[in-house]
Amino acid sequence: MQLELLNDQGQATSKVEAPDTVFARDYNEALVHQIVVAFQANARQGTRSQLTRAEVKHSTKKPFRQKGTGRARAGMTSSPLWRGGGRIFPNKPDENFSQKVNKKMYRAGMASILSQLARDGRLAVVDSIGIEAPKTKLLAAKFKAMGLGDAHTSVMVIADHVDDNLALASRNLANVLVVEPRYADPLSLVHYKKVLVTKAAIEQLKEMFA
Numbered sequence: 046m047q048l049e050l051l052n053d054q055g056q057a058t059s060k061v062e063a064p065d066t067v068f069a070r071d072y073n074e075a076l077v078h079q080i081v082v083a084f085q086a087n088a089r090q091g092t093r094s095q096l097t098r099a100e101v102k103h104s105t106k107k108p109f110r111q112k113g114t115g116r117a118r119a120g121m122t123s124s125p126l127w128r129g130g131g132r133i134f135p136n137k138p139d140e141n142f143s144q145k146v147n148k149k150m151y152r153a154g155m156a157s158i159l160s161q162l163a164r165d166g167r168l169a170v171v172d173s174i175g176i177e178a179p180k181t182k183l184l185a186a187k188f189k190a191m192g193l194g195d196a197h198t199s200v201m202v203i204a205d206h207v208d209d210n211l212a213l214a215s216r217n218l219a220n221v222l223v224v225e226p227r228y229a230d231p232l233s234l235v236h237y238k239k240v241l242v243t244k245a246a247i248e249q250l251k252e253m254f255a
Contacts, residue, residue: 046062046063046064046065046068046069046160046163047060047061047062047063048060048061048063048068048163048168048169048170048242049061049169049170050169050170050171050172050244051169051170051171051191051241053187053190053191054190054191054192055190055191055192055193057169061170061244061247063163063170063247064247064251064255066156066251066254066255067156067159067160067250067251067254067255068156068159068160068163068168069160069163070153070156070157070160071157071160072157072160072161072164073153073154073157076150076153076154076157077154077157077158077231077235079146079150079154080146080150080151080154080155080231081231081232081235082144083144083145083146084230084231084232085232086142086143086144087142087143087144089142091138091139091140091141091142092138093136093138094135094136094137094138095132095135095136095137096131096132096135097131097132097135098123098124098125098130098131098132099123099131100131101123101129101130101131103121103122103123103129103130104121104122105121106121107119107120107121108121108122152253152254152255154231155229155231155234155253155254156254156255158231158234158235159234159250159254162234162240167238167239167240168239168240168241168242169239169240169241169242170241170242170243170244170247171241171242171243171244172243172244173204173243173244173245174187174202174204174211174223174241174243175208175210175211176210176211176214177210178210178214179209179210179212179213179214180214181214181215181217181218183214184211184214184215184218184221185218188200188218188221193239198220198238198239199220199221199222199236199237199238199239200220200221200222200237200238200239200240200241201221201222201223201224201229201233201234201236201237201239201240201241202215202221202222202223202224202240202241202242202243203224203225203226203229203240203241203242203243203246203250204223204224204225204243204246205225205226205243205245205246205249206225206245207223207224207225211223222237225246225249226246226249226250226253227249227253229250
């Protein structure tokens with residue numbers, strides 16, 4: 046598989062050989078959907094908590110007499126049918142939202158996403174990406190020169206090494222995410238419109254997902 050190599054002006058100057066096992070796989074929509082949903086589910090903290098009918102503030106006194114009022118009989122105000130009553134099946138902090146994804150499935154799903162990005166022209170290669178100082182305007186100018194400075198264009202950079210300058214400069218750019226290959230996740234790959242990979246990072250992706 047050959048990927049476009051972009052220069053500092055965002056022009057494709059040549060081609061770079063990339064492993065077919067990572068960048069030329071068939072797209073498996075069901076598998077991609079599964080790993081994206083699992084990634085989102087595993088990110089949930091599950092800290093929300095609701096009260097049962099035993100935990101809400103209430104009195105055990107009967108609200109009104111059993112007969113003669115024309116209303117439905119009621120024993121106490123903590124009933125789930127009443128406003129302010131407890132929940133029948135409340136959410137609790139011990140609720141587990143995690144989903145298990147086998148390593149082989151995850152690697153295949155990530156390779157499927159990268160392959161589809163390459164086919165759609167949303168993935169390109171750069172020699173390296175770095176700046177001299179931790180200044181956001183320097184990184185923003187670099188992306189603008191490459192034609193990626195549009196506010197509607199989101200960019201994900203997978204760099205073989207993210208130094209302090211690059212990390213500090215990128216965190217104030219709302220539409221830019223800079224990560225090392227080990228931190229690349231399926232949700233970000235699907236979300237960002239353009240993905241830039243450094244040449245050295247290709248080998249790391251090959252070791253991880255091939």
